[in-house]
Amino acid sequence: MYILGIETSCDETSVSVVKDGRKILSNIVSSSKKFHAKYGGVIPEIASRFHLETIVQVTEEALRGARIGLDDIDLIAVTREPGLLSSLLVGVSFARALSFSRDIPLINVDHIKAHLWAIYLEHDVKLPAIGLVVSGGHTSLVYMKAKNNFIVLGSTLDDAVGETFDKVAMILGLDYPGGPIIDRLAKKGNPMSFKFNCAELPDSLDFSFSGIKTAVLYFVRKQSLVPGHGLLGRQAQSTVETNRGPSTVDRRLISDIAASFQNSVVDILVKKTLLACAMKKIKRVIVGGGVAANSFLRQNLTREANTRGIEVYFPSVNLCLDNAAMIAGLGFQLYQMKTQFTER
Ligand code: KG4
Ligand code: ZN
Numbered sequence: 001m002y003i004l005g006i007e008t009s010c011d012e013t014s015v016s017v018v019k020d021g022r023k024i025l026s027n028i029v030s031s032s033k034k035f036h037a038k039y040g041g042v043i044p045e046i047a048s049r050f051h052l053e054t055i056v057q058v059t060e061e062a063l064r065g066a067r068i069g070l071d072d073i074d075l076i077a078v079t080r081e082p083g084l085l086s087s088l089l090v091g092v093s094f095a096r097a098l099s100f101s102r103d104i105p106l107i108n109v110d111h112i113k114a115h116l117w118a119i120y121l122e123h124d125v126k127l128p129a130i131g132l133v134v135s136g137g138h139t140s141l142v143y144m145k146a147k148n149n150f151i152v153l154g155s156t157l158d159d160a161v162g163e164t165f166d167k168v169a170m171i172l173g174l175d176y177p178g179g180p181i182i183d184r185l186a187k188k189g190n191p192m193s194f195k196f197n198c199a200e201l202p203d204s205l206d207f208s209f210s211g212i213k214t215a216v217l218y219f220v221r222k223q224s225l226v227p228g229h230g231l232l233g234r235q236a237q238s239t240v241e242t243n244r245g246p247s248t249v250d251r252r253l254i255s256d257i258a259a260s261f262q263n264s265v266v267d268i269l270v271k272k273t274l275l276a277c278a279m280k281k282i283k284r285v286i287v288g289g290g291v292a293a294n295s296f297l298r299q300n301l302t303r304e305a306n307t308r309g310i311e312v313y314f315p316s317v318n319l320c321l322d323n324a325a326m327i328a329g330l331g332f333q334l335y336q337m338k339t340q341f342t343e344r
Helices: 033-039 044-066 085-102 111-121 161-171 178-186 210-222 235-242 248-280 295-307 325-337
Strands: 002-007 012-019 023-031 075-081 106-110 129-134 139-146 149-155 284-288 311-313
Touching: 002 044, 002 085, 002 325, 012 044, 012 325, 023 044, 033 044, 044 085, 075 085, 075 111, 075 325, 085 106, 106 111, 106 325, 111 129, 111 139, 111 284, 111 325, 129 248, 139 248, 149 248, 161 178, 161 210, 161 248, 178 248, 178 295, 210 248, 248 295, 284 295, 295 311
Parallel strands: 002 075, 075 106, 129 284, 284 311
Antiparallel strands: 002 012, 012 023, 129 139, 139 149
């Protein structure tokens, strides 16, 4: 069975062909990232126009890559929610038009559940498990009780973790999306340099990241190492990325801040995930979403969990980020089970 996955929830237009819910034949991702960079975040109008302009081409490329035609497609799976409304609308309308005109069944897929489902494109992980969703717009711990039964145990009360990475990157004068840049710079910094705390919210599986973002902002405001090239200026980007610029001190300081911030965020993600495992007496964790690509999170969560006899599963980096293969994968599963998700 050939499934055409369509994903347009944010700034990536992605179309994928997956065979039997598992074998990825193509997974094309075209991003409008560079058009948002100067604003430091996604501008919905720019994202939706980009989807409109590219979706046909991306679909053709996905079919070509899979060496099949539209007539070979047995099922269309499309991201229905959550996401930017104007972006979702492009993917959903396109999928509906294809489905109607070619008489192909259509299934709606939840983007967040699909992030957790991404692991099944590579591994057959047994359930129950604790799911950790860490994306640009969402952060939650989920009790994955069965393949169609996911129960949210806790979520962020304010900013999502990816959003926090992006905002802190902006404070440091780095490009958008800031997560991968912070990940890279943190490798050169000392995570013990500064103490930026994440709210603990003891005994709760909820998160809060707005405090640490503000702590970094106030700290950075106090620094004015190079007049006109302070940490709040865009100049910091070229200083760090090109190894040129006015000050090595600035460069080192930015890397130390990045490392200290990342250390604290990863620490709270690890602690709460292990707490969820303990509360539910579960020895298996599945991670999904863009921040699951973070090297420090991958390393620390795996190490801390393994010492407690808990297995941790991260998808490959390209399947952590927004992509249509995970939508096709979950779409196939729902179609096979002829069921909707239950959340209790
Ligand atoms: O799941 P995703 O592709 O899109 C949403 O559904 O939101 O996640 C995008 C987020 C962005 O905030 C980006 O900065 C973050 O994932 N991200 C990372 C890394 N790679 C992407 N954050 C930390 N470290 C990374 N290596
Ligand atoms: Zn996502």
